[in-house]
Amino acid sequence: MSAxxxxxxxxxxxxxxxxxxxxxxxxxxxxxxxxxxxxxxxxTLLLAPDVGLTEAAIGAGVTTILLLVTIAKTTRPRAEKVxxxxxxxxxxxxxxxxxxxxxxxxxxxxxxxxxxxxPVTGAAGTPGESVTGHYLQSTYEQTGVTNAVTAVLxxxxxxxxxxxxxxVFAAGVAVxxxxxxxxxL
Amino acid sequence: xxEIRLGAIFVLLAGGVFFTFVSAVGVIRLPDVYTRxxxxxxxxxxGAGLVVAAVVLAYGVETEVxxxxxxxxFIFITNPTAAHAVGRAAYEEGIEPWTxxxxxx
Amino acid sequence: MADHTHDPPPGGAxxxxxxxxxxxxxxxxxxxxxxxAEEISEVHFVSPVAWHDVGDVELAVxxxxxxxxxxxxxxxxxxxxADAPTIHTAVIGAEEYLFSPDxxxxxxxxxxxERGIKRxxxxxxxxxxxNVPLLRPMEVALAVRGFDVIEAPASRPVRRSxxxxxxxxxxxxxxxxxxxxxxxxxxxxxxxxGDSFDFFYELITGTITAGLVAGALxxxxxxxxxxxxxxxxxxxxxxxxxxxxxxxxIKSNILITTIILHPKLPIExxxxxxxxxxWGGPALTTLGNxxxxxxxxxxxxxxxxxLYVHSLFQSARDGVAxxxxxxxxxxxxxxxxxxxxxxxxxxxxxxxxxxxxAESEPDAGAEAxxESEPDAxxxPVEEEPK
Amino acid sequence: MSGSDSIRPYTxxxxxxxxxxxxxxxxxxxxxxITFHGADSPGGGFQGGALIGVVVFMLAFAFGIxxxxxxxxxxxxxxxxAGGVIVFVSVGLGTLAxxxxxxxxxxxxxxxGPDATKWGMEAIEIGGVAAIVSGVIMALFFLTAAGYASxxxxxx
Numbered sequence: 001m002s003a004x005x006x007x008x009x010x011x012x013x014x015x016x017x018x019x020x021x022x023x024x025x026x027x028x029x030x031x032x033x034x035x036x037x038x039x040x041x042x043x044t045l046l047l048a049p050d051v052g053l054t055e056a057a058i059g060a061g062v063t064t065i066l067l068l069v070t071i072a073k074t075t076r077p078r079a080e081k082v083x084x085x086x087x088x089x090x091x092x093x094x095x096x097x098x099x100x101x102x103x104x105x106x107x108x109x110x111x112x113x114x115x116x117x118x119p120v121t122g123a124a125g126t127p128g129e130s131v132t133g134h135y136l137q138s139t140y141e142q143t144g145v146t147n148a149v150t151a152v153l154x155x156x157x158x159x160x161x162x163x164x165x166x167x168v169f170a171a172g173v174a175v176x177x178x179x180x181x182x183x184x185l
Numbered sequence: 186x187x188e189i190r191l192g193a194i195f196v197l198l199a200g201g202v203f204f205t206f207v208s209a210v211g212v213i214r215l216p217d218v219y220t221r222x223x224x225x226x227x228x229x230x231x232g233a234g235l236v237v238a239a240v241v242l243a244y245g246v247e248t249e250v251x252x253x254x255x256x257x258x259f260i261f262i263t264n265p266t267a268a269h270a271v272g273r274a275a276y277e278e279g280i281e282p283w284t285x286x287x288x289x290x
Numbered sequence: 291m292a293d294h295t296h297d298p299p300p301g302g303a304x305x306x307x308x309x310x311x312x313x314x315x316x317x318x319x320x321x322x323x324x325x326x327a328e329e330i331s332e333v334h335f336v337s338p339v340a341w342h343d344v345g346d347v348e349l350a351v352x353x354x355x356x357x358x359x360x361x362x363x364x365x366x367x368x369x370x371x372a373d374a375p376t377i378h379t380a381v382i383g384a385e386e387y388l389f390s391p392d393x394x395x396x397x398x399x400x401x402x403x404e405r406g407i408k409r410x411x412x413x414x415x416x417x418x419x420x421n422v423p424l425l426r427p428m429e430v431a432l433a434v435r436g437f438d439v440i441e442a443p444a445s446r447p448v449r450r451s452x453x454x455x456x457x458x459x460x461x462x463x464x465x466x467x468x469x470x471x472x473x474x475x476x477x478x479x480x481x482x483x484g485d486s487f488d489f490f491y492e493l494i495t496g497t498i499t500a501g502l503v504a505g506a507l508x509x510x511x512x513x514x515x516x517x518x519x520x521x522x523x524x525x526x527x528x529x530x531x532x533x534x535x536x537x538x539x540i541k542s543n544i545l546i547t548t549i550i551l552h553p554k555l556p557i558e559x560x561x562x563x564x565x566x567x568x569w570g571g572p573a574l575t576t577l578g579n580x581x582x583x584x585x586x587x588x589x590x591x592x593x594x595x596x597l598y599v600h601s602l603f604q605s606a607r608d609g610v611a612x613x614x615x616x617x618x619x620x621x622x623x624x625x626x627x628x629x630x631x632x633x634x635x636x637x638x639x640x641x642x643x644x645x646x647x648a649e650s651e652p653d654a655g656a657e658a659x660x661e662s663e664p665d666a667x668x669x670p671v672e673e674e675p676k
Numbered sequence: 677m678s679g680s681d682s683i684r685p686y687t688x689x690x691x692x693x694x695x696x697x698x699x700x701x702x703x704x705x706x707x708x709x710i711t712f713h714g715a716d717s718p719g720g721g722f723q724g725g726a727l728i729g730v731v732v733f734m735l736a737f738a739f740g741i742x743x744x745x746x747x748x749x750x751x752x753x754x755x756x757x758a759g760g761v762i763v764f765v766s767v768g769l770g771t772l773a774x775x776x777x778x779x780x781x782x783x784x785x786x787x788x789g790p791d792a793t794k795w796g797m798e799a800i801e802i803g804g805v806a807a808i809v810s811g812v813i814m815a816l817f818f819l820t821a822a823g824y825a826s827x828x829x830x831x832x
């Protein structure tokens with residue numbers, strides 16, 4: 001990862017922590033928008049422009065607006081302090097969970113009990129690599145589509161995407177129900 | 186020729202970064218929401234403009250150049266509008282502009 | 291849930307929570323109207339105050355609230371009918387930590403229950419927690435507690451242009467063309483350079499897109515006053531204007547950079563008002579945004595042809611007063627002959643609202659008299675409650 | 677704010693309204709472009725749908741939420757969100773009816789020619805995902821802005 005990548009990663013982590021710790025909801029929303037923008041850049045840097053585009057449009061744009069409308073309609077609690085106190089047990093638990101996940105999904109190479117380095121997911125010789133390679137090699141001839149991400153979403157994992165789309169729809173319906181409205185208005 | 190182009194790109198990028206940096210300094214140094222709205226949007230416009238100019242120079246004649254120029258057009262429409270929206274919201278809220286001698290920072 | 295510790299007053303009573311709001315005066319008038327019509331015997335104006343501000347600020351808050359209540363009771367007496375109801379004012383919640391809408395509803399409900407009040411009138415613009423919007427949840431909370439909550443019909447009038455304007459086939463066609471061209475531009479003109487599949491694909495999707503865009507927005511984006519010839523000329527002159535604007539931007543950017551980096555920060559911000567000699571949305575927007583783009587000046591508000599410009603230093607202000615940009619915008623929209631016009635300062639259309647040369651109330655920058663007369667040249671406006 | 681007898685009307689800004697009028701068609705075109713070109717370049721239904729929804733947000737901020745809601749209409753949002761699900765299911769069930777698996781686009785080749793897979797994916801991206809996302813985003817915005825229905829709170 002380049003220096004720009006590290007700088008962006010630092011920015012993203014700082015804004016993420018600030019979002020969690022700010023007591024003023026409005027400030028937290030604004031910092032969260034900055035976080036989303038940083039994430040969008042980060043995804044683009046990692047050659048995932050599709051995800052970056054989604055993050056910029058949904059994370060920085062739509063979510064911010066929806067959250068702002070929500071505090072405009074409900075309350076914006078006032079804060080005497082700028083930052084909330086850290087809940088130490090919860091913070092420890094979260095950090096521990098993230099660490100365990102990082103090792104188990106293979107984002108960080110560790111030595112197993114035999115003294116061999118476990119491979120990072122997607123690295124040469126791992127199952128992840130062969131799946132990635134398979135998609136990248138055969139997507140075009142199988143689907144006629146050059147963007148492998150779209151092919152995975154719409155063709156190889158079409159059923160999952162269907163579920164995802166229905167979840168989005170269900171979320172909308174749930175809001176209608178929660179707000180006691182009979183229709184989508 | 187190539188060195189000249191590279192140098193020009195470098196100068197434009199450096200200028201863009203410089204003006205963006207100045208705008209960030211301005212946001213911190215200036216006293217109130219109106220004066221900050223000035224610098225937050227305006228110095229940015231030139232910064233973005235210079236960076237886009239560098240992109241145009243780097244790509245040469247391609248369709249990407251037209252896109253970059255379009256980007257500039259939209260920045261020139263939306264950026265001042267956003268600054269105006271910020272200032273307007275402050276004015277509608279009844280926030281009085283800072284004047285010289287006012288201690289409020 | 292309202293358990294009555296007192297008998298209700300014979301003629302009934304009204305409770306009105308009050309706080310700083312633009313529609314407070316109207317709410318008081320409405321309350322007294324109701325009181326007169328229904329021969330109410332008691333009206334309570336109550337100000338819930340949250341003591342977030344501890345220490346010496348508390349006293350100031352208390353005094354401000356008391357003076358507000360005094361003002362309200364003076365208004366109420368002005369509007370009172372012959373057999374005036376007794377007017378009570380009170381500050382409540384002083385010892386409590388008010389936070390959520392429920393907290394506000396609780397103390398209001400307690401006050402009302404103690405005095406047997408069943409009806410509450412709320413001011414639509416009133417927000418108890420300062421800039422914390424609580425009104426609707428508070429109303430709900432009060433209604434749940436069994437009160438009859440009435441929202442006073444006072445509202446801040448809103449003037450705005452209509453979203454859609456009448457449009458015809460010309461507007462549709464023009465927008466269709468623009469959208470189609472933009473679509474092909476985004477695709478890098480694959481329609482020309484690509485193979486037959488690309489051609490059909492871009493043609494079909496482009497047409498669908500342009501059709502959707504034009505169908506959805508042709509009444510929004512374009513007005514029926516456009517004429518292609520004028521539009522073409524304007525675009526051509528806009529092409530001449532842009533380099534000039536860019537030059538101005540660079541010039542003032544360098545100026546503002548030196549000011550920001552200057553250790554003493556030599557700024558003299560001031561609000562000014564310019565009655566510009568341009569009218570209509572596009573021209574006004576071009577002028578307003580050009581003023582904003584030129585560092586040192588920021589268009590804060592538009593009222594008809596009036597632009598409220600916040601400027602950072604004297605030379606920027608002089609630029610606005612001398613109207614160079616205004617002249618250029620007039621050239622773009624109305625042609626060369628329209629550009630020769632006296633400067634705003636010569637016309638007397640330039641007013642400083644702050645500083646030593648301030649026109650009216652010196653400290654009234656934000657709340658200066660900005661009453662708007664309906665302007666003949668502005669877009670059609672409609673009145674509607676906010 | 678002192679209690680002045682007359683109320684200063686709230687005027688929407690001419691500058692913001694005009695800027696939105698100008699920018700809106702380009703954003704909508706771009707949103708549809710991204711939706712249509714998800715197969716060959718970054719983009720797709722989710723991203724495009726979000727941009728289409730954002731156009732409505734822009735109009736709502738410039739012209740007021742209530743007028744924009746009337747202009748959009750609840751029917752359109754319902755049609756987009758529910759219609760999207762129906763389109764998605766239909767494309768999938770269509771292949772089942774032809775004797776294949778769910779979303780086995782290749783079976784549409786007799787009707788759509790050799791690029792059937794691509795057309796099928798376009799159909800679910802555009803008719804399905806983009807429609808659902810744009811409809812739900814608009815609906816969420818207007819629903820949240822309108823607040824609870826129990827208070828009859830229609831004014832925004």
